Amino acid sequence: MSAVSSSSLCIHTGHSWNNPKEFGRGRKQQDRKLLVKCSSKSGNPSSQNAVRVGVLGASGYTGSEVLRLLANHPQFGIALMTADRKAGQPISSVFPHLSTRDLPDLIAVKDANFSDVDAVFCCLPHGTTQEIIKGLPNHLKIVDLSADFRLKDLSEYEEWYGQPHRAPDLQKEAVYGLTEVLREEIKNARLVANPGCYPTSVQLPLVPLIKAGLVEIKNIIIDAKSGVSGAGRSAKENLLFTEVTEGLNSYGVTRHRHVPEIEQGLADAAGSEVTVSFTPHLIPMSRGMQSTIYVEMAPGVRTEDLHRQLKLSYQEEEFVVVLENGAIPRTHSVKGTNYCLINVFPDRIPGRAIIISVIDNLVKGASGQALQNLNLIMGFPENLGLHYLPLFP
Numbered sequence: 356m357s358a359v360s361s362s363s364l365c366i367h368t369g370h371s372w373n374n375p376k377e378f379g380r381g382r383k384q385q386d387r388k389l390l391v392k393c394s395s396k397s398g399n400p401s402s403q404n405a406v407r408v409g410v411l412g413a414s415g416y417t418g419s420e421v422l423r424l425l426a427n428h429p430q431f432g433i434a435l436m437t438a439d440r441k442a443g444q445p446i447s448s449v450f451p452h453l454s455t456r457d458l459p460d461l462i463a464v465k466d467a468n469f470s471d472v473d474a475v476f477c478c479l480p481h482g483t484t485q486e487i488i489k490g491l492p493n494h495l496k497i498v499d500l501s502a503d504f505r506l507k508d509l510s511e512y513e514e515w516y517g518q519p520h521r522a523p524d525l526q527k528e529a530v531y532g533l534t535e536v537l538r539e540e541i542k543n544a545r546l547v548a549n550p551g552c553y554p555t556s557v558q559l560p561l562v563p564l565i566k567a568g569l570v571e572i573k574n575i576i577i578d579a580k581s582g583v584s585g586a587g588r589s590a591k592e593n594l595l596f597t598e599v600t601e602g603l604n605s606y607g608v609t610r611h612r613h614v615p616e617i618e619q620g621l622a623d624a625a626g627s628e629v630t631v632s633f634t635p636h637l638i639p640m641s642r643g644m645q646s647t648i649y650v651e652m653a654p655g656v657r658t659e660d661l662h663r664q665l666k667l668s669y670q671e672e673e674f675v676v677v678l679e680n681g682a683i684p685r686t687h688s689v690k691g692t693n694y695c696l697i698n699v700f701p702d703r704i705p706g707r708a709i710i711i712s713v714i715d716n717l718v719k720g721a722s723g724q725a726l727q728n729l730n731l732i733m734g735f736p737e738n739l740g741l742h743y744l745p746l747f748p
């Protein structure tokens with residue numbers, strides 16, 4: 356690679372964001388070369404692999420979280436960003452916290468030119484997403500954060516989402532993106548269905564325990580709580596400050612749409628049908644999620660065995676941490692990070708255990724796991740751009 360002058364370095368690496376604004380304005384191959392040179396000069400050894408990324412739904416919570424995470428990614432540059440009502444606006448007017456970064460303006464999906472884009476994060480509402488992904492060109496790698504491609508059984512999709520699936524062929528192609536469980540399949544996927552936040556927090560602790568036959572698949576009770584950002588940024592009456600603050604609201608009782616997604620993942624682990632009791636709650640904090648899971652252990656199994664199995668299953672994993680000595684997983688301990696913290700406790704009822712699992716709904720529950728998955732698809736280390744310590748307190 357040829358040397359690069361310090362002046363071009365200055366122009367193109369003025370921010371730690373690796374992708375100059377011009378990417379969104381149609382400067383194609385030439386910009387890629389400049390990016391390569393600049394990144395190389397700044398000490399990144401493999402930046403010739405720079406990937407151009409589109410963020411669909413960049414004016415929402417998960418979209419803006421993708422933008423935040425990509426600010427520290429040495430290989431992914433932002434080529435375009437879309438919005439719906441906010442199309443046409445600069446990001447600084449939508450998200451002032453991102454105004455220190457040089458990013459393309461928001462455009463409508465219909466105006467986006469994907470010919471020079473390699474991959475997209477699709478951060479759009481479910482239902483809408485399948486129609487939009489159907490219209491995207493085939494060369495794109497897609498990580499979809501919505502629920503549209505998560506359920507393998509189309510009749511189940513119709514039952515829980517109240518409409519027939521409008522892209523069944525794509526649905527067949529999609530790979531479920533629970534990274535620690537389906538890593539090898541994800542590496543070869545073109546379309547990844549990123550898991551929901553509740554299903555991530557529930558499946559990470561339960562899948563290894565069910566696979567090892569340590570917990571009974573009947574009698575699984577999940578009491579889950581989410582910060583309000585889990586519901587997205589659009590205005591809804593039940594999300595008003597006055598409705599949410601100083602209170603706890605259960606919702607979707609007996610019929611939340613994450614039930615079939617959780618049961619699908621646990622059934623794959625068990626090799627037979629699994630039915631769970633699941634109740635989500637909205638809790639007055641902006642981000643964070645806790646699932647408290649009550650299980651019956653298999654005969655002769657002790658809480659220590661569950662703990663040992665989880666330690667073993669996740670010993671090589673960076674982002675799933677099994678705590679020791681009765682330490683309590685807290686949402687503060689994962690805020691702003693891609694970590695899932697888990698611990699297991701003996702229940703006072705003999706034969707039962709209590710598992711606590713926490714994630715940041717916007718990171719491991721959405722945009723962080725999506726980035727982990729796109730890293731895998733693009734052949735980069737899975738943790739690239741995901742080295743954050745929690746914002747504590």
Ligand SMILES: NC(=O)C1=CN([C@@H]2O[C@H](COP(=O)(O)OP(=O)(O)OC[C@H]3O[C@@H](n4cnc5c(N)ncnc54)[C@H](OP(=O)(O)O)[C@@H]3O)[C@@H](O)[C@H]2O)C=CC1
Nearest residue numbers: 412414415416417438439440441478481501585587588721
């Ligand atoms: N929030 C969370 O914690 C999690 C969310 N998810 C899923 O990720 C997806 C995005 O969620 P989130 O970021 O919270 O949602 P938001 O409501 O915050 O953002 C939605 C985004 O989609 C755009 N949009 C809305 N309608 C359309 C449309 N018809 N055509 C094109 N773009 C549209 C919005 O643009 P505009 O702002 O201009 O209206 C906005 O950019 C959803 O499917 C959600 O269920 C998954 C895991 C966790």
Ligand SMILES: CC(=O)N[C@@H](CCC(=O)OP(=O)(O)O)C(=O)O
Nearest residue numbers: 500501502551552553581585586
């Ligand atoms: C607090 C809150 O409202 N949370 C959302 C789940 C967020 C999520 O994971 O949604 P998707 O399945 O659409 O990706 C809900 O309960 O519907």
